[in-house]
Amino acid sequence: MGxxxxxxxxxxxxxxxxTAQFFADVLGMDIQPSPGCADRNKAAWICDAAGQAVIHLxxxxxxxxxxxxxxxxxxGSARIxxxxxxxxxxxxxxxxxxxxxxVFHANDLPQIGLRQIFIEDTxxxxxxxNFFGA
Numbered sequence: 001m002g003x004x005x006x007x008x009x010x011x012x013x014x015x016x017x018x019t020a021q022f023f024a025d026v027l028g029m030d031i032q033p034s035p036g037c038a039d040r041n042k043a044a045w046i047c048d049a050a051g052q053a054v055i056h057l058x059x060x061x062x063x064x065x066x067x068x069x070x071x072x073x074x075x076g077s078a079r080i081x082x083x084x085x086x087x088x089x090x091x092x093x094x095x096x097x098x099x100x101x102x103v104f105h106a107n108d109l110p111q112i113g114l115r116q117i118f119i120e121d122t123x124x125x126x127x128x129x130n131f132f133g134a
Contacts, residue, residue: 009083010056012070013123019057020044022122026102027085027093027129029055037062054085082118082126090115090131 013019023029023046032053034043042062045053060070087093097104097119104119117129 006054008054008056010058011121011123011125012058012060012062014060015122016041016044016057016059019122020046023055025100026097026119027087028096034058055083082128084128084130087129087131090117093117093129093131 011019017040020031020040024031030047030051031040032045032047033040034045034056037043037058042059044057046055046057047053063070094106094117097117102119104117107116107118108114109116113133115131117131119127119129121127
């Protein structure tokens with residue numbers, strides 16, 4: 001028994017539509033309806049190139065059956081420091097972010113063949129985009 005990989009990250013947000021659009025615009029990911037909620041204003045799944053839902057978005061008020069009340073962390077809170085995504089196409093990503101006038105930070109770790117881009121989503125959650133072999 002063991003953990004093989006991250007399955008998905010769930011983000012509770014006051015702006016499901018805007019957050020979904022951020023992932024589509026910035027990372028080129030696909031927005032799909034959530035099987036648990038057909039209302040795209042309340043939930044969405046964000047899928048990678050293989051169609052895997054790696055980010056689940058849910059409105060603050062969309063509760064699981066065992067939850068008694070809604071909560072939303074402050075933007076940039078320490079609950080989640082960052083989410084790391086394995087990516088490809090470093091130069092294309094830099095061009096996309098520059099064209100969209102997005103604020104981002106680049107970091108290179110040549111000793112392990114890794115280039116990174118750090119960018120915050122619309123909720124203040126830091127994304128670490130990892131490009132191995134770039």
